[in-house]
Amino acid sequence: MSDRPGSNTLTRDSVAAWLISFAASVRSVEPELTALDQQAGDGDFGANLATGMDGVRRALDALTAVPRSDGDGPAAPLAAAARVFLDDVGGTSGPLFGLLFQELADALYDASPALPATAALATGTAAGVAAIQRVGEADVGDKTMVDALVPAAKALAECPPTADPAAALHLAAVAAHRGALSTSGLRARRGRASYTGDHSRGVPDPGALAVALLFASANEEVTVLNRLPEH
Amino acid sequence: MPQYFRDSPESLVPDALAGFAAAHADLVAYHPDHGYLRARHPAPTRRVGLVSGGGSGHEPLHSGFLGMGMLDASCPGRIFASPHNRQIFEASRAVAGPGGVLHIVKNYTGDRINFGIAAERLHHEGIACARVLIDDDLATDSDDIAVGRRGTGATLLIEKILGAAADEGRGLDELAALGTELTGRARSLAVAAAAHTAPASGAPAFGLPEGVLEFGVGIHGERAEGTTPHAPLGKLVETMTDQLLAALPDGSRSRVLALCNGLGSITSLELYGIRHALAKALDTRDVALDRSLTGTFVSALDMRGFSLTLLASDAETLRLWDAPARTPAWPL
Numbered sequence: 001m002s003d004r005p006g007s008n009t010l011t012r013d014s015v016a017a018w019l020i021s022f023a024a025s026v027r028s029v030e031p032e033l034t035a036l037d038q039q040a041g042d043g044d045f046g047a048n049l050a051t052g053m054d055g056v057r058r059a060l061d062a063l064t065a066v067p068r069s070d071g072d073g074p075a076a077p078l079a080a081a082a083r084v085f086l087d088d089v090g091g092t093s094g095p096l097f098g099l100l101f102q103e104l105a106d107a108l109y110d111a112s113p114a115l116p117a118t119a120a121l122a123t124g125t126a127a128g129v130a131a132i133q134r135v136g137e138a139d140v141g142d143k144t145m146v147d148a149l150v151p152a153a154k155a156l157a158e159c160p161p162t163a164d165p166a167a168a169l170h171l172a173a174v175a176a177h178r179g180a181l182s183t184s185g186l187r188a189r190r191g192r193a194s195y196t197g198d199h200s201r202g203v204p205d206p207g208a209l210a211v212a213l214l215f216a217s218a219n220e221e222v223t224v225l226n227r228l229p230e231h
Numbered sequence: 232m233p234q235y236f237r238d239s240p241e242s243l244v245p246d247a248l249a250g251f252a253a254a255h256a257d258l259v260a261y262h263p264d265h266g267y268l269r270a271r272h273p274a275p276t277r278r279v280g281l282v283s284g285g286g287s288g289h290e291p292l293h294s295g296f297l298g299m300g301m302l303d304a305s306c307p308g309r310i311f312a313s314p315h316n317r318q319i320f321e322a323s324r325a326v327a328g329p330g331g332v333l334h335i336v337k338n339y340t341g342d343r344i345n346f347g348i349a350a351e352r353l354h355h356e357g358i359a360c361a362r363v364l365i366d367d368d369l370a371t372d373s374d375d376i377a378v379g380r381r382g383t384g385a386t387l388l389i390e391k392i393l394g395a396a397a398d399e400g401r402g403l404d405e406l407a408a409l410g411t412e413l414t415g416r417a418r419s420l421a422v423a424a425a426a427h428t429a430p431a432s433g434a435p436a437f438g439l440p441e442g443v444l445e446f447g448v449g450i451h452g453e454r455a456e457g458t459t460p461h462a463p464l465g466k467l468v469e470t471m472t473d474q475l476l477a478a479l480p481d482g483s484r485s486r487v488l489a490l491c492n493g494l495g496s497i498t499s500l501e502l503y504g505i506r507h508a509l510a511k512a513l514d515t516r517d518v519a520l521d522r523s524l525t526g527t528f529v530s531a532l533d534m535r536g537f538s539l540t541l542l543a544s545d546a547e548t549l550r551l552w553d554a555p556a557r558t559p560a561w562p563l
Contacts, residue, residue, distance in 0.1 A: 086316065086317065086320075086348065086352060087317045088317075090315065092341065092344045092345070095316050095345075095348050096344075096348070098348075099348065099351055102351075102352075102355060106355075131351050134347065134351070135344055135347035135348050135350075135351060136344060136347075137343075189377065
């Protein structure tokens with residue numbers, strides 16, 4: 001087996017770049033996420049997510065300072081992100097992102113010739129959605145991050161296992177984005193926004209938008225980095 | 232304006248935790264880095280760790296019931312706010328037995344989510360974890376309330392009974408089933424003559440005209456659906472008793488275990504009067520009062536009010552209730 005990244009693998013660097021790109025996107029849209037959350041929630045989501053991703057960036061710096069070893073694959077940056085979000089992020093939506101990162105990391109640890117990267121992403125996303133739904137008890141239509149995650153998981157599951165992960169993540173991003181926009185027409189039934197009743201109508205759920213942003217951030221980074229030769 | 236005795240609103244909880252841990256250093260240990268307390272001397276026969284927690288402001292719940300025969304760890308949040316999942320995760324990891332760890336959770340959205348995240352993390356580490364959800368508050372028993380009944384006074388009774396069962400070496404599934412079954416035959420109802428004082432502002436959380444009681448109030452100052460005139464105590468307790476008995480499962484109303492609980496600033500003098508009125512009301516209705524506890528156990532800061540909890544009892548429940556416990560606040 002070559003350890004050179006091909007078009008159907010993920011590497012530690014490409015996953016780390018994906019997360020760094022997500023951190024930058026979150027920072028740039030934090031005011032919008034906060035404004036949306038203030039209309040329908042308690043207004044702390046954008047700040048919690050941005051602070052969390054700053055922590056992830058620091059954790060990734062520490063990670064890349066560690067010399068590579070055989071076991072140090074694409075799961076490591078996601079495992080680091082999971083730790084930061086679960087241990088250090090406040091509120092409820094933030095730590096729920098931690099569960100998604102944890103399940104994605106687990107699935108990518110198991111990636112092998114028999115379980116190609118795209119199949120692992122599909123498995124990890126599905127397991128992440130399941131964990132988030134067990135904890136948050138939200139279904140599609142409740143105006144939460146689940147409205148973006150479920151279509152993203154479905155899009156990944158429909159890709160052939162050996163498909164290019166960048167292409168698969170692009171399809172997931174499109175599906176998540178569509179799901180996030182669909183939350184505009186919904187009235188919140190779960191989470192903090194449920195207390196504000198009809199005030200939440202007309203406003204997309206910021207957690208669902210952040211999920212779309214996560215998958216969209218993957219596209220470019222994974223594509224570009226996977227085409228760089230190993231040095 | 233009433234004022235709390237404290238240095239700042241932020242110092243109330245951490246100062247109390249430090250003081251509590253020092254005052255009861257023989258029984259409990261405080262781990263400030265992870266934000267939980269644990270019992271120093273759990274029964275060696277115990278195979279499953281019992282963990283509870285929730286917002287502060289309900290003292291002596293939960294930390295007052297850490298120790299032999301009751302809880303193994305407690306996770307205090309900020310005032311009326313859920314603990315962080317990390318506190319629960321670390322506490323659970325520390326006290327999990329060979330049979331795993333049982334979470335005793337009052338039914339509030341934040342607590343459910345944070346205990347749920349901790350449970351996912353425990354499963355991820357291969358630690359078995361189950362949950363007992365306490366939802367005993369009759370005032371929130373309505374099809375219109377999607378989140379279900381709140382968890383209140385029954386929490387204490389169930390922590391005691393489950394503690395005794397855990398000391399017998401019972402397994403996780405058996406304890407979880409017992410806790411759920413106990414919750415199904417326990418109901419509570421609370422009334423208040425005055426709201427608690429909000430720690431940040433020093434103002435009452437809500438206003439009540441004189442001579443009016445908030446009937447069905449929550450333990451965080453949640454307003455009740457309605458008020459009632461401040462009737463003579465006997466009459467008030469009879470109304471509450473009738474509603475509570477009617478809510479117990481059919482065929483289980485002949486014997487009860489009762490909690491007469493102060494919500495913060497009611498006097499002990501009044502509470503024993505309430506205990507007396509409850510005994511009379513039960514007697515008139517041919518219900519045996521098998522055991523009772525009277526005092527301030529599940530409070531709402533300094534709310535001026537009380538709650539009654541009735542738990543349908545039987546010989547096995549009483550046997551577990553009578554088992555010895557030694558904690559900072561267990562009175563028997």
